[in-house]
Amino acid sequence: MEKHNISVGLDIGTTKIVAMIGRKNEYGKVEILGVGKSKSLGVHRGVVNNITQTIQSIQQAVQEAEAAASEKISEVTVGIAGQHIRSLQHSDYITRANSELVIDEADIDRLINQVHKLVMLPGEEIIHVLPQEFKVDGQAEIKEPIGMYGGRLEANFHVVVGQVSSIRNIGRCVKSSDLELEGITLEPLASANAVLSQEEKEAGVALIDIGGGTTDLAVFKDGIIRHTAVIPFGGNVITEDIKEGCSIIEKQAELLKMKFGSAWPGENKDNEIVSIPGLRGRDPKEITLKNLSKIIHARVVEIIEQVYVEIKNYGHEEQKKKLIAGIVLTGGGSQLKHLKQLVEYITGMDTRIGYPNEHLAGGSDEEIASPLFATAVGLVMDGLKRQDRKAAEEAETISNETETNEEEVEVVKEEPQKERRSFLDKLTERVKDFLDNAE
Secondary structure (H helix, E strand, O other): OOHHHEEEEEEEOOOEEEEEEEEEOOOOOEEEEEEEEEEOOOEEOOEEOOHHHHHHHHHHHHHHHHHHHOOOOOEEEEEEOOOOOEEEEEEEEEEOOOOOOEOOHHHHHHHHHHHHOOOOOOOEEEEEEEEEEEEEOOEEEEOOOOOOEOOEEEEEEEEEEEEHHHHHHHHHHHHHOOOEEEEEEEHHHHHHHHHOOHHHHHHOEEEEEEOOOOEEEEEEEOOEEEEEEEEOOOHHHHHHHHHHHHOOOHHHHHHHHHHHOEOOHHHOOOOOEEEEOOHHHOOOEEEEHHHHHHHHHHHHHHHHHHHHHHHHHHOOOOHHHOOOOOEEEEOHHHHOEOHHHHHHHHHOOOEEEOOOOOOEOOOOOOOOOOHHHHHHHHHHHHHHHHHHHHHHHHHHHHHHHHOOHHHHHHHHHHHHHHHHHOHHHHHHHHHHHHHHHHO
């Protein structure tokens, strides 16, 4: 099997670390060859807080995936999330020296590099610069300015910012696990690629990825990402509440949540009781399911309300920014019973659970098509895209050397899309350089 056809996604989460190996089949769908999963011990709310334990967990997940796929893993695409991620809107412009020439890739690069010079808080770095729409000489709502005439080029940007140290720590863990960083991707973007259709992104949709330690939000409209946020609460705080509220150990609380938990207290009758064995010969505890769902409900409402505040910050109530496709829930936390109904009740928006099966090959294992693996599937897809891009670039370089100027004009047309998707590639390079120099 050709090596470059394989991509590996590494999802370093708060509760679990997933290594997923996939490749594209002849129909352009993603075929998952192997999955490895390990308990995540050194990560808290999406941020690495114990390097040694994280490395062990990564190695365990990778070995499991290698055994399942009978493949050796050397490069991985890693997702970053965590409570240190924030986003902001920014507008910037450049004045072009010669308005007689059409706008080209270099002008857009200059504009984007200007945004990269924004002054951030100490220790923060710009991860993503995503152009929203452009203005040329005051003419607004231009999606693609290349090839147009104009003296002043301006754009609105969605800028995603994160802590450099957190990103470098993840890079360090990957490198120490004898793996190469092939790419870094923002986890909400990876999940969105895996579970959303192009129609939804066009119509306007909010993706809510409820993980163990964090809840990620990505808002799309007109096919462009408009807003991202990471909320430092996830499924773990619900488990914590059950543990405290029922005075039981964490393992039992997690099982209770998964087996009997519901986000809607009205569902349970007063006489429904579950008995939990006591510790070391103590009497068993009896917990009513009504109480259990009240505890869960209170915390879930808090999480959803925080996400809803972020959706409001984006401005979904304006006619132009309306999210017609509503909300898509994914991640392990989205499997909680009656969560969909509760989200619809709080936000008044249509809601569905997002499964990453849209891009998966037909005979995929049912477990892989679970919302639990949405981010990992998205990372595999991202790795495959990156490889296609590299292959296209190499082919272009070869054709450029042999072809005429006509061909080169066509190449210029295709460039912007490629360049704009690869800001994270630049970040990956920087993280790689830093790690190499730090050795």
